[in-house]
Amino acid sequence: MSAHCQLTGAQPRFGKTVSHSHRRSSRRFDPNIQRRRYWLPSEGRHVRLTLSAKGIKTVDVIGIEAAVARIRAAGGRV
Secondary structure (H helix, E strand, O other), rough: OOHHHOOOOOOOOOEEEEEEOOOEEEEEEOOEEEEEEEOOOOOEEEEEEEEEHHHHHHHHOOHHHHHHHHHHHOOOOO
């Protein structure tokens, strides 16, 4: 599964782990990505979306119809 949110566009970020002795090594900060299935009443079918935790909360606020419209407007496939 790609670490990429379809709604918010959240992707992995990169940084450094700093040890007690202050030596630095590279690390990756992954977003909290979940696969969620929603019922889309306008099309009479379920859609499966790859969303971050913030994306799931956004769907709860704006609704699935508006969320799918945003994804499609950004060029995403649902």
